[in-house]
Amino acid sequence: MFILVNLKAYPCDPIEVATAARDVAEASGARIAVSPQAADVARVADTGVETWAQHVSPNAHGSHTGSTLAEAVADNGAEGTLVNHSENRLKLADVDGSVRAAERADLETIVCANNPAQVGAAAALGPDAVAVEPPELIGGDVSVATADPGIVEDAVAAAEAVDPAVDVFCGAGVSTGEDVSTAGDLGAAGVLLASGVAKADDPEAVLEDLVSGI
Numbered sequence: 672m673f674i675l676v677n678l679k680a681y682p683c684d685p686i687e688v689a690t691a692a693r694d695v696a697e698a699s700g701a702r703i704a705v706s707p708q709a710a711d712v713a714r715v716a717d718t719g720v721e722t723w724a725q726h727v728s729p730n731a732h733g734s735h736t737g738s739t740l741a742e743a744v745a746d747n748g749a750e751g752t753l754v755n756h757s758e759n760r761l762k763l764a765d766v767d768g769s770v771r772a773a774e775r776a777d778l779e780t781i782v783c784a785n786n787p788a789q790v791g792a793a794a795a796l797g798p799d800a801v802a803v804e805p806p807e808l809i810g811g812d813v814s815v816a817t818a819d820p821g822i823v824e825d826a827v828a829a830a831e832a833v834d835p836a837v838d839v840f841c842g843a844g845v846s847t848g849e850d851v852s853t854a855g856d857l858g859a860a861g862v863l864l865a866s867g868v869a870k871a872d873d874p875e876a877v878l879e880d881l882v883s884g885i
């Protein structure tokens with residue numbers, strides 16, 4: 672199970688979380704990545720933790736003010752990127768463009784989707800993985816795998832029907848090792864989570880609990 676911690680725009684210390692994630696990953700052998708704000712990618716990557724961008728633009732170099740280029744986040748140490756997070760939704764053509772841009776820059780990709788139908792559409796674009804995150808459960812206390820196990824199973828089936836090479840992640844409300852374990856039992860290859868770590872008083876303790884569920 673891959674654990675990806677999305678820091679969103681929370682007012683946490685990205686270096687504290689990154690250092691904790693690096694240490695827990697090293698001690699446990701688990702794969703943990705941190706996805707900070709674009710402006711923090713380089714200093715988070717400098718901690719040694721696996722670092723992901725939260726978004727990349729479909730654009731390549733050129734006259735594109737305000738873009739976050741895949742090439743730029745890769746040059747600053749990112750190894751992958753989220754695309755189409757529920758809080759940063761894109762047009763279908765731009766999801767495709769962002770996945771292609773990430774490929775050009777050698778970034779791994781996880782395309783987010785709200786439901787199994789969108790998971791199928793996202794899988795057709797050939798990312799490395801898709802993630803099902805029901806918007807109504809994001810930021811809540813109950814894990815998607817507990818609140819709606821069927822949506823995870825349906826997402827796994829939807830991706831499998833389109834492209835068995837595309838992994839399926841789930842996210843929303845994940846905060847414990849038990850949540851990670853339940854997600855794995857439903858067929859998820861990993862989890863996306865945010866508030867459980869980014870809002871924690873002791874992010875390292877939460878991360879240690881999370882990896883206990885792998």
Ligand SMILES: O=C(CO)COP(=O)(O)O
Pocket residue numbers: 677756804808809810811842843844845863864865866867
């Ligand atoms: O959106 C999410 C991860 O990308 C999930 O957020 P929460 O873990 O806060 O529910």
